[in-house]
Amino acid sequence: MPRDHGCDDDGVTTPNTAVAVLGASGHTARFVLARLRDLGLDPVPVDRDPERPHAPGARPRVASVDDPASLDRAFAGVAAVVNCAGPFADTAVPVVEAALRAGAHYVDISAEQTVTMDLLSRFDSRAREVGVAVVPSMAFYGGLGDLLATAALGDWPAADDVQVAIALSSWLPTEGTRRTVARNSGRHVVFTDHRFVPATPSTLTWRFPDPIGVRSLTGLPTADHVTIAHHLSTPRVDVHINTDPLADLADPTSPAPVPADAHGRSAQTFHVEAVVTRGPQHRRATASGRDIYAVTGPLAAGAVAHLLTHPTAGAHTAGTLLDPAAFLRSLDPAHLTFTADM
Numbered sequence: 001m002p003r004d005h006g007c008d009d010d011g012v013t014t015p016n017t018a019v020a021v022l023g024a025s026g027h028t029a030r031f032v033l034a035r036l037r038d039l040g041l042d043p044v045p046v047d048r049d050p051e052r053p054h055a056p057g058a059r060p061r062v063a064s065v066d067d068p069a070s071l072d073r074a075f076a077g078v079a080a081v082v083n084c085a086g087p088f089a090d091t092a093v094p095v096v097e098a099a100l101r102a103g104a105h106y107v108d109i110s111a112e113q114t115v116t117m118d119l120l121s122r123f124d125s126r127a128r129e130v131g132v133a134v135v136p137s138m139a140f141y142g143g144l145g146d147l148l149a150t151a152a153l154g155d156w157p158a159a160d161d162v163q164v165a166i167a168l169s170s171w172l173p174t175e176g177t178r179r180t181v182a183r184n185s186g187r188h189v190v191f192t193d194h195r196f197v198p199a200t201p202s203t204l205t206w207r208f209p210d211p212i213g214v215r216s217l218t219g220l221p222t223a224d225h226v227t228i229a230h231h232l233s234t235p236r237v238d239v240h241i242n243t244d245p246l247a248d249l250a251d252p253t254s255p256a257p258v259p260a261d262a263h264g265r266s267a268q269t270f271h272v273e274a275v276v277t278r279g280p281q282h283r284r285a286t287a288s289g290r291d292i293y294a295v296t297g298p299l300a301a302g303a304v305a306h307l308l309t310h311p312t313a314g315a316h317t318a319g320t321l322l323d324p325a326a327f328l329r330s331l332d333p334a335h336l337t338f339t340a341d342m
Helices: 027-038 068-072 088-102 113-122 123-130 140-153 175-183 225-230 243-250 292-309 324-330
Strands: 017-024 040-049 080-083 105-108 133-135 161-168 191-192 195-198 201-208 215-218 236-240 269-278 279-292 337-340
Touching: 017 027, 027 040, 027 175, 027 269, 027 292, 068 088, 080 088, 080 292, 088 105, 088 113, 088 123, 088 269, 105 292, 113 225, 123 133, 133 292, 140 161, 140 195, 140 225, 140 236, 140 269, 140 279, 140 292, 140 324, 140 337, 161 215, 161 225, 191 236, 195 225, 201 236, 215 243, 225 236, 236 243, 279 292, 279 324, 292 324, 324 337
Parallel strands: 017 040, 017 080, 080 105, 105 133, 161 236
Antiparallel strands: 161 269, 191 195, 201 215, 215 236, 269 279, 279 337
């Protein structure tokens, strides 16, 4: 289990609240660091380049995924590790290995399907032996859809299908997103007939609430296919997104996100709906908010806070680790707006 800090003068064990954040100079990591502080935890920034700008007063520990000893030094004494350094196809396995050696929980913000699938299958037994959790894709892609689908399912034991519909006002990608897209090109899958198969183009029309309205959507193979199918009893998972943000993502001239409010969030808005179907019945859960990178901060940090107060072991997705409806309500209204048919 994650190590305690020790005992105070009265012999009372003090909890270990140190959380290493790898890739701490990255765009999304800054939201993770901020939320960890808000939750009363002690973030420990870790980066391969100590000269990169970090949060004021935070001197990073230096580590590289190519150097296991440096990861061991960086993770010494922490209770959890949040991996924000992509592409995760390159970083996830060595960072999980180092977290297990440190006896620390592992959480990442990956949207990469193959990585999430690999971590869930490869590290469940070892994490249980160590007494820590491995939680991939605790982010907008992979985490939020899983939370919504699980909340919508509620007390149903199974669903005929799960649909996730995403509407973004735009998509101004970070440098990390661009690297990840290039690294994972041609490796995407979808979940249908109880199995993963290579992704093929798909489209549909979806009615979102006003002012979004009716939109044409296209299939988006994301980590949500993996996280949802990992634990919900359903033969099919579909994820679709409106087409305009995909054009932004494909355009090499699209700028990176820029702060547009006091919290550093961009002007981008999102609306996500998960609809589960059983026979003639439908249940829906939704989340709306601002900035897909910013909302990843409270998702990942919230998972860490939960693990430090409710320790568990093994490989988990957002939907198996947390009470989805309760967790999403805890983020409403500061970080998102949540609704569900309950």
